[in-house]
Amino acid sequence: MNNDWKDRLGVVYSTNPDFNYQNRDLQEPESTPEPSSQRLTVRIDRKGRAGKQVTLVEGFKGSEDDLKALGRSLKTKLGVGGSISEGDILIQGDFRDRVTTLLQDMGYKARRGN
Numbered sequence: 001m002n003n004d005w006k007d008r009l010g011v012v013y014s015t016n017p018d019f020n021y022q023n024r025d026l027q028e029p030e031s032t033p034e035p036s037s038q039r040l041t042v043r044i045d046r047k048g049r050a051g052k053q054v055t056l057v058e059g060f061k062g063s064e065d066d067l068k069a070l071g072r073s074l075k076t077k078l079g080v081g082g083s084i085s086e087g088d089i090l091i092q093g094d095f096r097d098r099v100t101t102l103l104q105d106m107g108y109k110a111r112r113g114n
Contacts, residue, residue: 032062035107042100043113045090054082055099057089057110070106077102 045056071089075082082091103110
């Protein structure tokens with residue numbers, strides 16, 4: 001058993017000599033749901049970006065790798081930059097209409113937000 005102290009940061013001291021700390025592994029979903037069962041919202045955001053506009057795709061459910069792959073394909077099809085953060089896809093610029101049509105062509109239930 002790996003008894004690394006770094007895994008137990010934040011654990012309160014126990015006086016029980018038989019105490020066994022068990023790690024709670026956060027697991028990602030095993031598989032990503034089908035695109036037709038996912039409901040994505042495409043909206044524009046300016047908060048915290050010094051007035052710059054970004055297109056924000058929210059509502060993706062699935063693994064982090066699939067999210068990165070979807071973001072990469074959107075960025076290459078649009079020819080712009082962007083990033084993945086906190087389960088959302090950020091695309092530089094105002095591309096709400098184009099992103100919505102691209103996602104619908106891929107089979108996602110995408111709708112345009114604000």
